[in-house]
Amino acid sequence: MTATPARGVADAVPGRTRRLPPGPRLPAVVQTAMWAVAPVWFGKTCLRRYGPLFTARILGFGDVVYISTPDGIRRILRDDAGDFDAAAANESIRFVVGEHSLLMSGGAQHTERRKVLMRPLHGDNVTAYVEVMKSIVExxxxxxxxxxxxxxxxxxxxxxxxxxxxxVFGITDSARLTRLRVLVPKLLDVNPLIIxxxxxxxxxxxxxxxxxxxxLLREVDQIIFAEIRERRAELAADPSxxxxxxxxxxxAKGQDNPAVTxxxxxxxxxxxxxxxQETTATQLAWFFERVVxxxxxxxxxxxxxxxxxxxxLDAAIHEAIRSRPTTLDIGRMATKEWTADGYVFPAGTMFAVSLGLLHLSGRLHPAPESYSIDRFHPVEPPSAHFLPFGGGSHRCLGASLAMIEMRTVISTILRSVRLRVPRSTPEGVKPKGPMLVPRRGAQVIVTENRLFAGRG
Known part of the structure; x- marks a missing residue:
C-alpha cells in the first residue's frame, strides 16, 4: 500500500473540502483480499499510514470509511446515532437472521424489539442459567x-x-438437540462469497x-418452528x-412482555x-491463549x-477482549450529511466503526500487544477507550449473558484443571468468517484434571 489518497477521493484544495479521507490506492479486489485474509494487519497498517480516519474499498460494500477515534465513535454510536442506520450496514446478513431481527431494525422499531428481548437476557433470568452452564462445562x-x-x-x-x-432456547428433545449440534456450526460457517x-x-x-x-437454513428453521409450536401449546395448556x-x-404474554409471532x-x-454463540466461544479461547x-x-x-x-476476573476478561478482539468493526451507514474532522460525508457513506483498532491503539493503550490485567484493575480505563459490547442504543443486548457465561466457564475450568502451553510464542490471528480466532485453536496441555481422575 502507498500513502497516497484512495482513487476517487477529491484532493484538498483552497476553498474545497475532501469528501472522504485518504486510503490505499490498490484495486478494490486486492484491498478486499487483504481485508479478508489479514484484517488486523490491514487495519493496523492503514491506521499507521493514514491515521484513525481512512477509506478502504471493499467488494460488496464500496468505499468504507474506517473510524477509530473515541470522539468519532461516541458521536456515531451515541450522540449522532439518529443520523446513522445500523440495519442498512447489516443488510448482507438479512438472509440469515431474518427481517424481524434486532440487527435489521432501527428507530422506534428497534426500541420496541429491544424491549421485548431485554428482560429475558438480564438480571435474575441470566443468573438462573449458571448451574446449567456449570454442568455443560463439566x-x-x-x-x-x-x-x-x-x-x-x-x-x-x-x-x-x-x-x-x-x-437460552430451552430445547430438551434429544433428537432436536442432536441435530442442532450438527447443523448450527455449519450454519454459522457461511461461505463468505454469499455475504x-x-x-x-x-x-x-x-x-x-x-x-x-x-x-441447511430450512432444516434449522423447521426445528425452531416445531419447538415454538410445541412450547406455545404447552403454555396454553398450563400457563403456570x-x-x-x-x-x-x-x-409468555404480559403487559411488559408482549406476544410476538x-x-x-x-x-x-x-x-x-x-x-x-461463536463470539463467546472465540473470546473464551482468546482469554486462555492470553492468560496462560x-x-x-x-x-x-x-x-x-x-x-x-x-x-x-472481570479485569482479566476485559483485557483479553481488548488485546484480542473477536471482530474488528461494526457497520453504520450515514442517512444524512455528516461532518467530522474537516470532512463532509454524504448520505449513504458506509462507516466501519472500528472498536478493534480503538482497543489496539498504542496512544490509548500503551504497549497494546502485551496482556496486563492491571489495565483494568484496580482502575479501569476511560469508558470511551474501551467498548467491548459497542455503545448507544445498539449496544450488544447479550452483554450480561456473555459476561456471566465467560465467568462461569473460566471459573469452572480453573477449579478443576491445570493447564500449560505447548509453546511460549503467541498464537496468530486467523479469520474464520467474521470471527478472528486463534490460529492453532488456543491449544493447551492438560497437566491435571480432578474431574477426569474422579471417573475412575
Whole structure:
C-alpha cells in the first residue's frame, strides 16, 4: 500500500473540502483480499499510514470509511446515532437472521424489539442459567485426559452452543438437540462469497453454495418452528408451567412482555445464535491463549477464582477482549450529511466503526500487544477507550449473558484443571468468517484434571 489518497477521493484544495479521507490506492479486489485474509494487519497498517480516519474499498460494500477515534465513535454510536442506520450496514446478513431481527431494525422499531428481548437476557433470568452452564462445562472437561493436548476453541464452541440451545432456547428433545449440534456450526460457517457477492445468491439448479445454505437454513428453521409450536401449546395448556429459558419468557404474554409471532421468535433466536454463540466461544479461547502466556496472569486469575474475586476476573476478561478482539468493526451507514474532522460525508457513506483498532491503539493503550490485567484493575480505563459490547442504543443486548457465561466457564475450568502451553510464542490471528480466532485453536496441555481422575 502507498500513502497516497484512495482513487476517487477529491484532493484538498483552497476553498474545497475532501469528501472522504485518504486510503490505499490498490484495486478494490486486492484491498478486499487483504481485508479478508489479514484484517488486523490491514487495519493496523492503514491506521499507521493514514491515521484513525481512512477509506478502504471493499467488494460488496464500496468505499468504507474506517473510524477509530473515541470522539468519532461516541458521536456515531451515541450522540449522532439518529443520523446513522445500523440495519442498512447489516443488510448482507438479512438472509440469515431474518427481517424481524434486532440487527435489521432501527428507530422506534428497534426500541420496541429491544424491549421485548431485554428482560429475558438480564438480571435474575441470566443468573438462573449458571448451574446449567456449570454442568455443560463439566461434561466437556471430564474428558480432558492429563497430559493430552486440547484445542480450547473447539471445546468452547461445543460448550457455548450447548448453553445456547439448552439454557437460552430451552430445547430438551434429544433428537432436536442432536441435530442442532450438527447443523448450527455449519450454519454459522457461511461461505463468505454469499455475504460479499449478492450475485452468488442463486440456486443454479440446486447446486452451489447458495443452494446448500438454503437447505441447511430450512432444516434449522423447521426445528425452531416445531419447538415454538410445541412450547406455545404447552403454555396454553398450563400457563403456570413456563420455563425460565429465553424462548419461554418471550412466549409468555404480559403487559411488559408482549406476544410476538412465530417468525419474529425464529428471527430473534437465530440472531442470538449468529451473534452470541461463536463470539463467546472465540473470546473464551482468546482469554486462555492470553492468560496462560502472560507472566503471572494465570496464577492471578486462579487466585481470583479461588477467592471469588470477580473484579479481578472481570479485569482479566476485559483485557483479553481488548488485546484480542473477536471482530474488528461494526457497520453504520450515514442517512444524512455528516461532518467530522474537516470532512463532509454524504448520505449513504458506509462507516466501519472500528472498536478493534480503538482497543489496539498504542496512544490509548500503551504497549497494546502485551496482556496486563492491571489495565483494568484496580482502575479501569476511560469508558470511551474501551467498548467491548459497542455503545448507544445498539449496544450488544447479550452483554450480561456473555459476561456471566465467560465467568462461569473460566471459573469452572480453573477449579478443576491445570493447564500449560505447548509453546511460549503467541498464537496468530486467523479469520474464520467474521470471527478472528486463534490460529492453532488456543491449544493447551492438560497437566491435571480432578474431574477426569474422579471417573475412575
Amino acid at each position: 461434561q466437556e472437561v471430564v474428558g480432558w485426559r492429563p497430559g493430552s493436548a486440547v484445542r480450547l476453541l473447539d471445546c468452547f464452541q461445543r460448550v457455548t452452543l450447548e448453553v445456547m440451545i439448552r439454557a 460479499l457477492v449478492p450475485a452468488v445468491r442463486r440456486s443454479f439448479g440446486g447446486f452451489g453454495p447458495w443452494a446448500a445454505f438454503q437447505r 408451567g413456563r420455563g425460565s429459558d429465553v424462548l419461554s419468557l418471550l412466549l 412465530d417468525q419474529e421468535l425464529r428471527d430473534h433466536m437465530v440472531t442470538l445464535l449468529a451473534v452470541g 502466556r502472560a507472566p503471572g496472569a494465570l496464577e492471578r486469575v486462579e487466585t481470583a477464582v479461588r477467592d471469588e474475586d470477580w473484579k479481578v
